Amino acid sequence: VKITDAKQELEKHDEKINKVKQKMMIIEDGIFADFCSRIGVPNIRTYEGVDFRKYEERVEEKNRIKTLHFRIVNEIEYEQERLNSLKVASRLGEERNKLKNNLKEKEAELSNAKKIEKNTLKQLNTMKEKLKNLKYSLLEENKVLEEVKENIKTTSVKLENKYLVRNSLQMKLEHFDNVLHNLLLQCKMENLELPLVKGSVDEIDETESSVYESSPGSENRYYGKMRIEINFGVLRSALRKSSNVEASLNQMKSEIQDIKKRIRDINPNMKVAEEFDKIQDLLADLQTKLNRSGNILEGLIDQVYKELHNSNDGRALLTLENYEEPYLGGVKYSVQVPGKKCIAMDCLSAGEAAMASLAFLFTLNR
Numbered sequence: 001v002k003i004t005d006a007k008q009e010l011e012k013h014d015e016k017i018n019k020v021k022q023k024m025m026i027i028e029d030g031i032f033a034d035f036c037s038r039i040g041v042p043n044i045r046t047y048e049g050v051d052f053r054k055y056e057e058r059v060e061e062k063n064r065i066k067t068l069h070f071r072i073v074n075e076i077e078y079e080q081e082r083l084n085s086l087k088v089a090s091r092l093g094e095e096r097n098k099l100k101n102n103l104k105e106k107e108a109e110l111s112n113a114k115k116i117e118k119n120t121l122k123q124l125n126t127m128k129e130k131l132k133n134l135k136y137s138l139l140e141e142n143k144v145l146e147e148v149k150e151n152i153k154t155t156s157v158k159l160e161n162k163y164l165v166r167n168s169l170q171m172k173l174e175h176f177d178n179v180l181h182n183l184l185l186q187c188k189m190e191n192l193e194l195p196l197v198k199g200s201v202d203e204i205d206e207t208e209s210s211v212y213e214s215s216p217g218s219e220n221r222y223y224g225k226m227r228i229e230i231n232f233g234v235l236r237s238a239l240r241k242s243s244n245v246e247a248s249l250n251q252m253k254s255e256i257q258d259i260k261k262r263i264r265d266i267n268p269n270m271k272v273a274e275e276f277d278k279i280q281d282l283l284a285d286l287q288t289k290l291n292r293s294g295n296i297l298e299g300l301i302d303q304v305y306k307e308l309h310n311s312n313d314g315r316a317l318l319t320l321e322n323y324e325e326p327y328l329g330g331v332k333y334s335v336q337v338p339g340k341k342c343i344a345m346d347c348l349s350a351g352e353a354a355m356a357s358l359a360f361l362f363t364l365n366r
Contacts, residue, residue: 006152013145024134065110072099171317178319186324199228294320305359313338
């Protein structure tokens with residue numbers, strides 16, 4: 001939304017700049033309308049192309065008039081001397097008056113040319129001042145435009161960062177969704193009864209993949225759709241309020257072992273039960289080691305993947321298919337290539353799949 005608003009504001013500024021340019025041309029045409037009409041040009045921009053040439057022509061005309069004036073004066077003096085020598089005073093006077101009249105006319109023309117030149121220069125200076133003001137206004141509009149572009153750039157960076165944070169949170173939700181799915185599926189396979197507020201473990205699809213797929217039918221499989229809701233109210237108050245669930249679980253396991261020990265004391269001949277307990281202990285130890293190794297790999301593979309790409313934008317996620325009995329299942333491996341969305345391994349390119357495989361091998365080597 002911010003980017004759309006910023007683009008609209010940018011378009012408005014472009015329109016303002018075009019309007020200012022149009023106003024400049026209209027103002028120029030209005031101010032120089034009379035002047036352009038007198039000199040016979042359509043507008044001042046056409047005049048500016050030929051103004052210097054006409055200015056040179058006016059200078060040449062002025063010099064020509066001065067030369068003519070000098071020549072006329074010399075002719076007057078010459079004719080005066082000639083008339084004096086010939087004693088034709090009447091004719092000399094008439095010609096002198098004629099020359100004087102011609103001189104006055106030329107002087108009047110020269111004076112008018114100077115006035116026109118003065119007025120033209122004055123109007124030109126006025127237009128230059130107005131043009132300077134318009135250029136200053138255009139410069140201010142360009143500054144505002146640059147600020148808008150900078151705001152758009154900043155907003156784009158913020159949106160990109162928020163998108164990366166969203167992807168990170170989504171991958172965490174995928175991880176917890178897989179854990180919940182595996183736990184409920186394990187309870188279904190072992191026929192364990194769970195205290196449920198609504199729903200049933202029979203609704204769980206055993207063939208459903210534990211890998212989270214970002215599609216409308218797979219998002220938030222249990223809590224999002226509220227198909228299954230576990231009743232945690234049956235737990236003891238101390239256990240619900242406990243901040244260390246693992247310690248409470250270990251305590252419950254210890255109590256179970258004490259009960260089993262008392263049963264064995266009552267019936268010493270239960271060797272089969274003892275052997276079963278030993279096997280269960282070995283199985284639990286194996287499960288603990290597998291889970292510990294899986295947790296180490298989950299935490300390390302993301303770091304190795306980012307080091308290979310030399311970027312903190314990428315992400316690698318390694319999860320166990322079965323957290324309760326990891327030896328019965330495998331692992332699920334998915335990556336988010338820097339600058340892309342989280343996709344399945346099958347959709348990666350050859351180079352991206354090779355980088356993901358190298359990260360997995362280096363993690364195992366460590």
